[in-house]
Amino acid sequence: MSIIEDRLRDALDGVGSSVAPLELRPLGETRRRLRFDVRYVAGAAAVLGMVVGAGVFMVRSPTPVEAGGRAFGVDVTVFLCTRGSADHACDGRSATPTQLEAIQHYLTLQPEVRSIVFEGQTQAFANLQGSEEGEQLAKVLGPADMTESFRLTLRAGVSSRALRDQVGGMPGVSRIVDHRCDPGAIPAEQCG
């Protein structure tokens, strides 16, 4: 592969990962136009306050570059293939949009999964910059070094074994980590 091909793939990956699944407007829904009305402005201000509050909270939660720390409320993280990954399953390539959609589709059908949040490279880098442990790391890394992931919360008391077996083998998945299995995590018995 030539340098140009490699750079092109990397740049297009960067653009692609800026659009996360699960955030797209449902098909058939038109874009809403803003209307400046005092009632709307007051309502928007209240919502904005809550969103900013939640955003600050999320940014402060520790996020791994590839694997590791447990973000608040996240039980399982499905790390996706990133270009240059040493993982054999990835073959050095990023997860394609089709693979990503298949993984997302599978996850949404699993009864043990309570919520799914997609974290793109840009968001992952922003989280790294905002965390105490990642602050120094963020000075030598860029968004391109980050790994995309699906962050899952599971229903209380369920094991992730079946999920890890199934999703771990899907094309485009680099690895799947149950943070409840981290050393010292409670309850650890559900990770078996």
Place this chain on the structure above:
Amino acid sequence: MEAELLLSRAEPVDVASIFALHQLGLVRLALMMVGDRATAEDVVQEAFARTHAGRARLRDPASALAYVRSAVLNQCRSVLRRRAVAFRRPVPHDPPVWSAEHAALIGEERREVLLALRGLPRRQREALVLRYYFELSDQEIAETMGISGSTVRSTITRGLAALGKALGEQS
């Protein structure tokens, strides 16, 4: 004749399911062409509405995805044409991903490549995106763009060479 009759009786392709299943990829494709997320989503919505309205003409499930991608690319071309005459009738849109506003998010090196890509002729740009992001084969790109397989190969070769030149590197 019998084959024609069978074909004419075939069920229409489920356009809504194809769009729903591939919406992410289609929005990303549109984003790489038009540059901003909101317009990219609008492009896919519009392509969906148009394809859905004409779904009776779409009877081959094997080529449905290529048809849908093609519809999205057509819609992107319309958007870019409208922007090209913006001095007459302004079409407001967010700063594109290759603009300076996105430098911190996307990275300067990537932005440099995207700017060079944007400078290529439309056909080369589309072929390169379909090959190097969507990893499509020559045949799939040919079906999506409505050109021959050999034209796809030569377009990609010329596109890479032009990109290398623009970036001052050997391809």
